[in-house]
Amino acid sequence: MPEGHTLHRLAAQLEENFIGRPWRVSSPQGRFEAGAKRLTDRVPERAQAWGKQLFVHLGPDIWQVHLGLYGAFSFRGDSSFTAPATLGAPRVAAEEFTPSYAEDDWIIPQPATGAVRARIHVHNGWADLRGPARCAVLNPMQYEAIIARLGPDPLQQPVGETDTRLLEQFRSNLARRRISIGAALMDQAVIAGVGNIYRAESLFEEGVSPDTPANELRGAAVTALWERLTEQLRTGFAEGIIRTLRPEAPELGARGGDLRLRRHWVYQHQGTPCLRCGATIAERELQGRRLYWCPGCQPLPAATARS
DNA sequence: CATCGATGTTTAA
DNA sequence: TAAACCTCGATGC
Numbered sequence: 001m002p003e004g005h006t007l008h009r010l011a012a013q014l015e016e017n018f019i020g021r022p023w024r025v026s027s028p029q030g031r032f033e034a035g036a037k038r039l040t041d042r043v044p045e046r047a048q049a050w051g052k053q054l055f056v057h058l059g060p061d062i063w064q065v066h067l068g069l070y071g072a073f074s075f076r077g078d079s080s081f082t083a084p085a086t087l088g089a090p091r092v093a094a095e096e097f098t099p100s101y102a103e104d105d106w107i108i109p110q111p112a113t114g115a116v117r118a119r120i121h122v123h124n125g126w127a128d129l130r131g132p133a134r135c136a137v138l139n140p141m142q143y144e145a146i147i148a149r150l151g152p153d154p155l156q157q158p159v160g161e162t163d164t165r166l167l168e169q170f171r172s173n174l175a176r177r178r179i180s181i182g183a184a185l186m187d188q189a190v191i192a193g194v195g196n197i198y199r200a201e202s203l204f205e206e207g208v209s210p211d212t213p214a215n216e217l218r219g220a221a222v223t224a225l226w227e228r229l230t231e232q233l234r235t236g237f238a239e240g241i242i243r244t245l246r247p248e249a250p251e252l253g254a255r256g257g258d259l260r261l262r263r264h265w266v267y268q269h270q271g272t273p274c275l276r277c278g279a280t281i282a283e284r285e286l287q288g289r290r291l292y293w294c295p296g297c298q299p300l301p302a303a304t305a306r307s
Numbered sequence: 308c309a310t311c312g313a314t315g316t317t318t319a320a
Numbered sequence: 321t322a323a324a325c326c327t328c329g330a331t332g333c
Contacts, residue, residue: 002314066315068315069312069326069327071327089328092328114328130328132326132327133316134326186315196314288322309332310330312328312331313329319322319323320321320323
């Protein structure tokens with residue numbers, strides 16, 4: 001589920017399995033051959049996530065990966081290579097296999113199946129990247145240009161802390177935009193890492209209408225929205241899935257048990273009663289993406305309501 | 308076997 | 321605002 005939390009998990013996973021070790025990079029599919037050739041047989045120094053962007057630093061070269069809608073990494077290795085089967089868009093779980101080793105003691109990877117853009121390989125395992133929207137080698141200037149276009153990422157804050165500098169950047173980014181908060185949360189220059197699910201679920205939990213003009217949100221509401229997104233993204237990072245609805249939520253009472261498998265308050269629940277107020281959850285298209293909200297819990301503020 | 312849709316972004320019109 | 325792009329599982333005939 002590649003919203004920001006997935007990319008931070010990915011960066012942590014790459015740090016664990018790949019950083020500080022020589023790696024081999026290839027492009028079985030062929031569409032990243034030049035980049036793979038440049039990166040292979042070197043030692044990656046740092047993996048970094050910022051919003052939905054992933055960067056791996058190797059001296060002045062930076063490997064940039066953006067998963068887009070359906071990009072994913074899959075991991076395989078021996079028992080010393082601890083990694084989930086996949087990170088990113090949903091993929092089928094890998095089957096068991098018995099590791100074997102080459103003369104140099106490197107694990108022998110299985111043949112790539114399907115469209116593997118990039119394969120990264122260390123002595124005890126490997127990862128395959130499929131379907132990314134971007135997979136490129138950047139120079140420092142190109143990297144800086146991309147970073148400059150990204151807003152603050154709530155996951156840049158140390159766990160348990162609020163970085164007021166980042167919060168104030170979010171606040172001023174909203175104040176300068178004449179678009180709705182629903183549109184603003186999807187703009188990676190306003191806040192980095194939020195996607196369609198976190199947009200819907202954070203606005204619902206804060207009781208904010210997606211149609212509220214971004215520059216009319218009150219100060220306290222901006223702070224609360226930032227804190228809410230921080231909490232939701234941190235939970236997603238810790239658990240590896242986006243779950244904003246919990247069976248033990250007080251609003252659910254005895255219904256919680258029946259709702260164990262439901263993860264979201266409003267995302268993809270249009271046409272059904274809101275679990276908080278009973279109003280029918282609404283859905284429409286906004287800037288080419290589906291927008292979900294509860295008209296009962298998220299009314300337009302009276303001052304800006306249209307007649 | 309064909310079509311659709313998805314957690315996203317960029318480019319063109 | 322629309323189309324293009326990247327991939328694959330689910331759905332439908």
